[in-house]
Amino acid sequence: DQQVKQNSPSLSVQEGRISILNCDYTNSMFDYFLWYKKYPAEGPTFLISISSIKDKNEDGRFTVFLNKSAKHLSLHIVPSQPGDSAVYFCAASSGGSQGNLIFGKGTKLSVKP
Amino acid sequence: ETGVTQTPRHLVMGMTNKKSLKCEQHLGHNAMYWYKQSAKKPLELMFVYNFKEQTENNSVPSRFSPECPNSSHLFLHLHTLQPEDSALYLCASSAADPSYEQYFGPGTRLTVT
Numbered sequence: 001d002q003q004v005k006q007n008s009p010s011l012s013v014q015e016g017r018i019s020i021l022n023c024d025y026t027n028s029m030f031d032y033f034l035w036y037k038k039y040p041a042e043g044p045t046f047l048i049s050i051s052s053i054k055d056k057n058e059d060g061r062f063t064v065f066l067n068k069s070a071k072h073l074s075l076h077i078v079p080s081q082p083g084d085s086a087v088y089f090c091a092a093s094s095g096g097s098q099g100n101l102i103f104g105k106g107t108k109l110s111v112k113p
Numbered sequence: 114e115t116g117v118t119q120t121p122r123h124l125v126m127g128m129t130n131k132k133s134l135k136c137e138q139h140l141g142h143n144a145m146y147w148y149k150q151s152a153k154k155p156l157e158l159m160f161v162y163n164f165k166e167q168t169e170n171n172s173v174p175s176r177f178s179p180e181c182p183n184s185s186h187l188f189l190h191l192h193t194l195q196p197e198d199s200a201l202y203l204c205a206s207s208a209a210d211p212s213y214e215q216y217f218g219p220g221t222r223l224t225v226t
Binding site: 002036049089104 | 115117155203204213214215216219220
């Protein structure tokens with residue numbers, strides 16, 4: 001049973017518009033959430049994270065929102081750029097000695113010029 | 114360039130072969146990880162090493178054998194694999210526990226024939 005779900009396999013957005021990627025989780029013990037971006041032929045790269053004590057974290061064009069009651073988080077990219085086209089993975093951790101991450105299946109974002 | 118390198122990038126092997134995947138990190142991290150990414154599936158954690166000690170084996174079949182001679186190097190020894198083991202194998206590292214932010218290598222695309 002998947003603990004981290006990204007229900008949209010793909011998303012297409014026009015350049016300059018907002019991209020919203022969604023992630024749901026089932027484990028209420030998760031206390032840290034991350035987004036990774038992956039280009040073809042490369043490994044995932046860390047993008048942005050949020051602790052469960054916050055409901056929003058912003059870094060430039062990227063903002064992550066956390067709704068603990070709904071067990072839902074989202075990544076907003078605004079404005080979207082063609083270079084943002086990649087697969088975005090949501091990941092969650094419940095702490096522990098290594099902070100092991102549980103990943104979603106990913107959402108492929110295509111930003112069209 | 115994330116500071117984590119993996120070799121080879123591509124590998125084709127028969128079911129009776131023995132091969133090894135290599136991972137090296139240049140980040141001074143103390144934790145290293147092996148993940149498997151199969152098509153349309155989330156990243157699956159296989160093994161975790163913390164300060165060269167294996168701290169997690171996520172129910173991985175014994176035909177996969179990890180080795181961590183030091184904190185900078187991680188190997189995955191493969192023998193008598195099955196076609197369903199074909200996948201992208203990703204190595205990651207992170208700072209001493211707990212650390213949620215993991216840095217990934219580019220992966221090895223493995224095909225078992």
